[in-house]
Amino acid sequence: MRAEVLLSADEIEQTLSFGPWPPSFHSDPSNRVSNNARAIALGEALFNDPVLSVDGAFSCASCHDPEQAFTTPEARALGRVLLDRNTPSLQNLAGLRWYGWGGKSDNLWAASLHPIIEEQEMAHNADSLKTAISESTYIDEFEVLFGDIQVQDSELVLVNIAKTLSAYLETLATDQTQFDAFRDALENQDLAAAVSYPEAAQRGLQLFIGRGNCVLCHNGPRFSNNEFHDAGVPYFLNETEVDEGRFGGLNFLLSSPYTLDGNWNDDPNRQGAWAVRNVRRNHSDFGTFRTPSLRGVSETAPYMHNGSLSDLNAVIRHYSKIDTERLHADGEAILSELNLSEQEIADLVAFLVTLSKELY
Ligand code: HEC
Ligand code: HEC
Known part of the structure; x- marks a missing residue:
């Protein structure tokens, strides 16, 4: 035939x-180091380095393995405890409106920042991260991109690190x-x-x-x-608990300082911020992903x-x-x-x- x-x-x-x-690539106006070659290289190195977890226990790549399409074959991610959710691949993430299974972030640098400080994942806080970066071999590159680390508030250091990770992740298109x-x-x-x-x-x-x-x-x-x-x-999740899905994602998003409507957005025009300004929680968001x-x-x-x-x-x-x-x-x-x-x-x-x- x-x-x-x-x-x-x-x-x-x-x-x-x-x-x-x-799709054609557009750099992210909310991230001033988007599409910056030095930031991409620093982001890639940090992504693979356990310096981003407070005790050096694991790196982003431990769960998002570059050799395995930026995920791992476990049903649910293993952080400090067994997490509730599957690890998504990190390919083709540039330019989305929502990130995470429940959409708890409206931009890629926030989605890269949360795992660093999440208790069950890398468990840093802004101060411990600033110390770890200051003492690491990455300090020179960091300062070329962002200036003297010592005069930066530790929260700014955290956001800057997340923006290098995001610059790297934006390049992962299939x-x-x-x-x-x-x-x-x-x-x-x-x-x-x-x-x-x-x-x-x-x-x-x-x-x-x-x-x-x-x-x-x-x-x-x-x-x-x-x-x-x-x-x-x-x-x-068990007999009494549910994964709230989008409902929980919205709760998180609406109290996060790291949205496009917050102070860490580098875009004076606040492109895309309308979405977080306009979302409302509905009961029907429960258990949606x-x-x-x-x-x-x-x-x-x-x-x-x-x-x-x-x-x-x-x-x-x-x-x-x-x-x-x-x-x-x-x-x-x-x-x-x-x-x-x-x-x-x-x-x-x-x-x-x-x-x-x-x-x-
Ligand atoms: C313990 C395993 C683990 C580690 C370590 C980890 N992640 Fe994740 N990652 C996950 C899981 C699970 C999700 C889904 C979370 C959710 O939606 O609730 C996720 C989601 C994401 C997303 C959103 C993807 C999407 O499709 O919207 C990004 C971006 C991301 N991770 C980046 C990172 C970066 C950057 C690091 C290192 C700083 C990191 N992750 C470390 C398990 C991990
Ligand atoms: C109502 C919207 C909707 C329709 C229609 C739909 N999907 Fe989905 N699909 C989803 C959502 C939401 C998820 C994630 C669900 C979850 O994790 O609870 C998903 C998950 C998947 C996945 C798993 C992807 C992954 O990475 O985990 C595959 C494959 C898939 N769908 C294929 C299909 C196919 C094939 C059809 C048609 C037969 C279909 N979907 C119809 C919304 C939809």
Whole structure:
């Protein structure tokens, strides 16, 4: 049988909306060392160095391993204690509106700052961090970028360090994948190139934008609307406690000094600060989590905010048999039992796998 493009004109139109990839880079106006080569290099070195934890116990890379797509295979992250959540990959984070599973940060330097001072993670405070940096081999680079450390308030040192980490993380974009080659071939009407995309993946893509309705939340070039939803993953931590998800994220965000509306934003125009100014907590935010990007997804098992699903097959089976009784948040009428066949499950997985670099 001859290979062919199975998609209809409408489906091709929708497929184009998942690109182009990679997106163009815009430096972050809230971070004055964004896109600064020295800051990126310092951020990368610090990311891999246990100096950022108070007792030298671990580095950012201990959980976000650069060799493993910036995550680790444990279901839930192991800090000083076992944390409640799965470690997300740190790729393709530049320019998002919200960070973290519950969206507790509205910018990337704040999302990089919190783990340094979080009790259960690196457990520094601003003073101990300032001392550690002053005594480290990084002091010269730090002072080239930010000036004399001794005249800086320790909170400023903390923010400056976080901004170098953020400058580094902004550079972690994933490459074109087999899917992007297909998408670009469709755009260029290059049929010969398009037909090399596996038919199973094409059928999976048809389900993704069609009957599966995945595209309602996983859309755009990152395959995420970057908003918060209940995807039917149980959010009980034990018999009495729940993971509050977005509700807890908003509580944190609204009392944080490190938002785009706070004093540490370097952008005089406060671009993007409208979002934190306008969010309100609603009961329906309980147990909702940020839609994850699906780029590189086959490299980041296990899945979901608590790492409870071990592979992509399990994720598709979860959606296929979703327990709609358990969906508690308002407005999640989007999700319903799909009752996929074995063939359809395999096709959806085949599609998702083409969103990762490996196959290219
Ligand atoms: C103990 C393991 C652990 C360590 C150490 C750690 N992280 Fe994380 N990281 C996590 C987990 C778990 C999350 C998800 C947290 C949440 O959303 O509640 C996360 C989330 C993030 C996010 C948000 C990602 C997104 O998709 O929005 C960023 C950015 C980040 N970490 C950067 C860092 C940096 C920088 C360091 C070092 C200063 C660091 N992390 C250290 C486990 C860790
Ligand atoms: C209502 C919005 C919504 C729809 C529709 C939806 N998802 Fe999701 N998806 C999410 C959210 C939110 C999460 C994270 C849920 C959690 O951790 O509790 C998620 C998680 C995932 C993950 C795990 C990613 C990771 O890194 O952990 C995959 C894979 C996935 N979805 C694929 C799909 C597919 C395939 C479909 C269609 C069958 C689909 N999604 C439909 C919102 C949605």
